[in-house]
Amino acid sequence: MASQVVQQAVPDSLSAKYKGTFAYLTIRDRLPTILTKVIDTIHRNKNKFFEEHGEEGVEAEKRAISLLSKLRNELQTDKPVLPLSDGLLDMEQWNQYVERQQALLDGDEAPSWFKSPWLYMECYMYRRIQESVKLNPPICDFDVFEEGKTHSFFESQQAIMAICTYLQGLHKNMEDLSEEQLLEQFLKLVQVSLWGNKCDLSISAGQDNSQKSSPIDSLETLKHMILVDDSRLVWSMLMNSRAAGGPVKPVARVDIVLDNAGFELVTDLVLADFLLASKLASEIHFHGKCIPWFVSDTTRKDFEWTMRQVQSANHKWMSKCGFQWQGYMKQGTWVYHDHPFWTLPHEFCDMSKDAPDLYAKLQKSDLIFFKGDLNYRKLTGDRRWDYTVSFDKVLRGFQPAPLCSLRTLKADVQVGLRPGQGEKLAATDPDWMTSGKYAVIQFSSPYKE
Ligand SMILES: O=P(O)(O)OC[C@H]1O[C@](O)(CO)[C@@H](O)[C@@H]1O
Numbered sequence: 057m058a059s060q061v062v063q064q065a066v067p068d069s070l071s072a073k074y075k076g077t078f079a080y081l082t083i084r085d086r087l088p089t090i091l092t093k094v095i096d097t098i099h100r101n102k103n104k105f106f107e108e109h110g111e112e113g114v115e116a117e118k119r120a121i122s123l124l125s126k127l128r129n130e131l132q133t134d135k136p137v138l139p140l141s142d143g144l145l146d147m148e149q150w151n152q153y154v155e156r157q158q159a160l161l162d163g164d165e166a167p168s169w170f171k172s173p174w175l176y177m178e179c180y181m182y183r184r185i186q187e188s189v190k191l192n193p194p195i196c197d198f199d200v201f202e203e204g205k206t207h208s209f210f211e212s213q214q215a216i217m218a219i220c221t222y223l224q225g226l227h228k229n230m231e232d233l234s235e236e237q238l239l240e241q242f243l244k245l246v247q248v249s250l251w252g253n254k255c256d257l258s259i260s261a262g263q264d265n266s267q268k269s270s271p272i273d274s275l276e277t278l279k280h281m282i283l284v285d286d287s288r289l290v291w292s293m294l295m296n297s298r299a300a301g302g303p304v305k306p307v308a309r310v311d312i313v314l315d316n317a318g319f320e321l322v323t324d325l326v327l328a329d330f331l332l333a334s335k336l337a338s339e340i341h342f343h344g345k346c347i348p349w350f351v352s353d354t355t356r357k358d359f360e361w362t363m364r365q366v367q368s369a370n371h372k373w374m375s376k377c378g379f380q381w382q383g384y385m386k387q388g389t390w391v392y393h394d395h396p397f398w399t400l401p402h403e404f405c406d407m408s409k410d411a412p413d414l415y416a417k418l419q420k421s422d423l424i425f426f427k428g429d430l431n432y433r434k435l436t437g438d439r440r441w442d443y444t445v446s447f448d449k450v451l452r453g454f455q456p457a458p459l460c461s462l463r464t465l466k467a468d469v470q471v472g473l474r475p476g477q478g479e480k481l482a483a484t485d486p487d488w489m490t491s492g493k494y495a496v497i498q499f500s501s502p503y504k505e
Pocket residue numbers: 082178253256257258259315316350427428429430431433466467
């Protein structure tokens with residue numbers, strides 16, 4: 057009975073059924089554009105498939121394109137969601153999820169692109185792209201988004217060199233920093249990682265969106281664009297946990313649920329390095345995606361590729377970072393994980409029930425950073441919350457450990473604002489929720505008084 061009451065209080069999901077919303081425009085315009093680009097990418101790689109696999113590769117390319125064209129047609133004509141058939145490990149969970157969505161609709165209506173929750177449909181599109189490739193050996197391991205991700209890394213070279221140089225400068229006198237100076241550097245590197253989230257390739261529908269200038273220099277001018285800044289609460293939490301272990305023996309395990317490869321990933325690695333080197337943390341656990349996702353999200357392959365690229369760069373400080381990072385991986389102070397739950401359409405409040413192993417893993421953390429917009433959508437359930445509802449409340453029990461979302465706003469969900477703040481922004485800048493110009497640093501802890 058009590059849980060029924062709670063459920064009624066939860067607002068509806070964002071959905072393309074609300075005409076004119078960002079969800080609607082995404083499903084109507086941006087997702088078909090992304091699918092067209094995917095088809096084009098596969099087609100452009102035809103010669104490569106032929107060189108690698110002969111005629112079989114070309115046949116597979118044709119079949120994959122035909123499945124993707126069919127998918128685009130299903131989307132544009134609002135066809136019902138079809139079950140997956142590729143036999144991958146998460147297939148059953150996806151197919152069961154349709155039933156959950158079915159139960160939310162009236163009568164015999166089937167879940168479909170313009171009726172069902174946006175989060176579900178957008179995730180489903182990326183999973184179907186994966187299916188279209190997986191069903192077609194020998195090209196089944198082709199990452200349709202790899203070119204864009206590597207391009208964005210190379211386009212951000214200057215900015216990457218700048219933050220690597222900055223980090224190495226810090227390394228030289230880390231031991232001599234006062235607590236206040238350490239706090240100042242912590243706040244800076246959290247903001248660098250935050251603004252790194254501007255560079256995703258999904259919001260730009262695959263267009264280059266890389267970082268050109270030195271990120272450190274722009275932090276001051278960007279500060280007023282941070283709508284909620286809980287970074288000092290995060291700092292206090294880390295300091296408390298450091299005090300528990302003593303200054304020479306840090307105890308905190310920090311997890312970073314990664315978002316985009318390219319520049320953003322490097323900003324996350326720089327933050328992770330700083331946390332270790334400053335002894336604010338003793339180990340860092342990264343979480344990436346098992347399959348290509350939302351155009352630019354980091355997979356294990358992207359993670360390893362980035363580490364190698366940084367290491368072999370023709371730039372002293374960048375390559376020094378790369379060697380240190382490889383060292384952390386070898387020592388086990390940095391650990392990379394992936395889990396199929398991150399590429400399911402579920403809200404994070406479902407994690408303890410639907411992926412108890414992952415939830416238990418996250419419970420071992422002292423602080424979890426969730427990077428990016430999609431993670432924020434999943435933290436909040438991608439629902440039509442009032443702007444002033446608290447961040448704690450919208451997590452709906454998802455509290456494996458203290459957590460902090462670092463997100464630039466690219467979807468029409470935002471909570472934890474001051475009364476009137478959202479309305480004022482809407483009046484002065486109508487695209488404030490989706491332009492990626494604004495950001496939040498929001499913290500929630502199960503241990504907060
Ligand atoms: O890489 P991020 O920050 O998660 O952004 C991805 C976001 O891009 C979008 O495709 C833009 O709307 C959202 O659907 C998604 O939340």
